[in-house]
Amino acid sequence: MFKHFVNLQWKSFFRSSNFGKGLALKIIVGFFAVYMMVSFTVLGIGLYFILQKTYPDTDPMLIVSGYLLYWVLFELFFRYFMQKLPVMDIKPLLLYPITKSKITHYILARSGLSGYNFLALFIAVPFSVVLLSQGYPALQVMGWLFAIVCIILTINYTNFIINKSDTVLWLLGTLILALYGLEYFNVFPVKEVVGQWFFNLYRHPILVLAPLLLAIGTYAVNYNFLIKKLYLDASLKKKSVKVETSDLTWTKRFGDIAPFLQLDLKLIWRNKRTKMQVFISLAMVFYGLFFYNMDSYGETSTIYLFVGIFMTGIFLSNFGQFIPAWDSEYYGMMMSQNIPLRKYLESKAGLISVSIAVMFLLSIPYVYFGWKALALNFACALYNLGVNVPVILFFGSFNKKRIDLTKSAVGNMQGTSATQFLVILPLMVLPSVLYFTLKTFVSFEVALITLSALGIMGFAFRKNLLDKITEAYRKRKYTMIAGFKEQNG
């Protein structure tokens, strides 16, 4: 019976209408996956030696144990966004003479083989191999590795028990921050205490029974829960959320772009993928810390310009690159309604501009790294505002791939085409090159002033630029409508 299931799975993968389409995209995604795997493996191999070098007095195993709790919490946190029990696929199976218990085991077993479960193993397995080669006792290392596998499976099944509950997500987020806070302010040595528990797993292989029982337990909970809910109106039904409508009348003050602005705000807030973009954007304000904390670059390195463009323009590129594909589901309606295309684009431009301003305000604390950091970010914000907003809108006119808003947020490449990769050039590379040239041959100040001036000029000519962009959208209208209609495009 299982053979049949696997066979179905296989076919659904190779016969999906997506397969074969967009080969270039697949290669890039594949490349990325390989890159992740390789870097994880390298990390797994190197981890032991890095830890040994940094903390010569402590057993690297103990240090790793200290971080395991954070790993578990982080995985749970991120899986909330990424992983979903594939219950919808089994709808057709309900009608056939297959016992419900088999179907349930099938879904659960399949989720156990999900790719997310292997990610951590790419670190854990090479790490264990290194441990063995360093003369750690085989039985204990194998026991530890087995425990890790059990923990991964426990995470996997716990995630389905959590079942997309927002409350748990917030709880997890707070817990991570709280634990880190306790640690950081020396209130309670979380890593040491919890690390000891995990370290015991390694020291006494018999304790491996605990994670094993947890994994079996969570599996059983899921099984009992699912088998009772294997009905069309229970777990197989797509959830419909009760709507909380919010009053957006304050947008009225923006005049005739107000209805579009309201629509865009709802679009962003009520759909997972777009909502995620907001959170990613806000988190990206910390991106600069990676670079500013390293002294090797020098105060005015081009890397900081790139960082500045990236930080202030993260929402611009993440959200903007898929304009107008966000509206692809109803683009036909938009085009036959009484909608001035110009107003539609103005609203999008307005929204992105606000995001740039917000991101700049959030990045002000970088002044801690010197006034040059602030000046750089300011110039970048201006450049984004004046030049990159029209650029991204213009590139949007080449979008013709549908985005299904109801699809999940992470790893969702819908709507991606060559345009998305091409747009990086003018968006980020061009200002970087410009800055580098001016800074090297003239001065830092001139480079910044030039970028700011370009931004201000772009802003001054915004009306004309928008006219041109509107024209571009008009020209490609039919292609867009046809493209957006194609499912799975």
Add this chain to the structure above:
Amino acid sequence: MITTQGLTKKYGSQTVLNIEHLEIPKGQSFGLVGNNGAGKTTYFSLLLDLIQPTTGQIVNNNVQVDANEDWKPFTASFIDESFLIGYLTPEEYFYFIGELRGQNKADVNALLANFEDFFHGEILGQRKYLRDLSKGNQKKVGIVASFIGNPQVIILDEPFANLDPTTQIRLKAIIKDMAAQKEVTVLVSSHDLMHVTEVCERIVVLNKGEVVRDIQTSAETLRELESYFAGNLQTAEDE
């Protein structure tokens, strides 16, 4: 009101629509019938400038639709669910359409009050997104939204499909009512011959993209249409 002249639409070498001349006067309730692939939706899409004609043009109230957008303020339509915005509630959607058509909330509410019967208590105040409504209820929302803002031309593609019997009867009454006032030009397509003959003054039959019948509705029309499509069946069997 709507003049179609020398209109063709080709995909590659295949002609999917070929209308030499079609004149729809103001205030007429106009029905379009035909089998799958006859070109009904293609014609409506051309009328809304959603696809580009290969040759010819459609002039809607003196505006050539593929050259100028001025037909949009007085033309309303519902083609399929892709005309709805899934993440809005029905109310929000109505207000949004209202806004686009220069109607404030009060205007829209006044209009919606007329359709309480039609909605059958399943649309308004449900606190549900449109994407979570059933197909039939989605359709109701789309149809009523096309009435917002006093349009002069209303285009409805397959409005009766997916509706329950009660709603079908109510929708027929609504369309007949509009037709009686002779103000609004209503274009309806359908697979259901009975419904179209009931609500439309004039029925055009499309077959493989060509106009094959153009009938002023009378008591005989339903039988005439039925025999046409049955005959179609006959010839198809003969082939």
